Amino acid sequence: MPTKDSARRRRTLSERRQEIVTTAAELFDRHGYNNATMDDLAHAVGIAKPTLYHYFGSKEEILASIHEEFIDLLLGKHQRRRQAGLPPAQQLLEVMTDVLELMESHRGHVRVFFEHHRELPAAERDSIRDKRDAYEAQVAALIEQGTSAGTFRAVDPRIGALAVFGMCNWAYQWYRIGGSLEPRQIAYQFWDMFLRGIST
Incomplete structure (x- = not known):
């Protein structure tokens, strides 16, 4: 049976980028853009911070x-x-x-x-x-x-x-x-x- 992690890995680049953008918008709404960090966003999306930089440079x-x-x-x-x-x-x-x-x-x-x-x-x-x-x-x-x-x-x-x-x-x-x-x-x-x- 596929796990949540294996399903996550199968997502396309555009799907992953969309997930990050959506999650970031929610995070910035709750905590403020200036207060939220890339560490916070990586944790919210459920990926490692270096992986986050694979999708967005900053x-x-x-x-x-x-x-x-x-x-x-x-x-x-x-x-x-x-x-x-x-x-x-x-x-x-x-x-x-x-x-x-x-x-x-x-x-x-x-x-x-x-x-x-x-x-x-x-x-x-x-x-x-x-x-x-x-x-x-x-x-x-x-x-x-x-x-x-x-x-x-x-x-x-x-x-x-x-x-x-x-x-x-x-x-x-x-x-x-x-x-x-x-x-x-x-x-x-x-x-x-x-x-x-x-x-x-």
């Missing part, structure tokens, strides 16, 4: 992989919606839902992405910034599209996009899994307030 490289994975998830989700031709208001709701749902499925990624971009090596920081900027521009373009369609009133599209991010991105500080509201329910309330305000 903690900073792992940090970059977490950032890359998170922003690529957001970009991929939004790209599929654009291709599906959803109306601007619905796309905006889904944009807001994305981040809030990732607080459940990728909680560690969310914290790392928003709190530890300054620790990225210069080259990776520039690459991730380019993707962040591209995502921001896509959401701004969505708001502009809604304005052109007569769904939204005329506002500065970039300020509108930043307002959306400001509502959603900080929610990881207070959101708790298993609370009274599901991520989509929170997203709907944010979306409704954003579109209609809170005045009577």
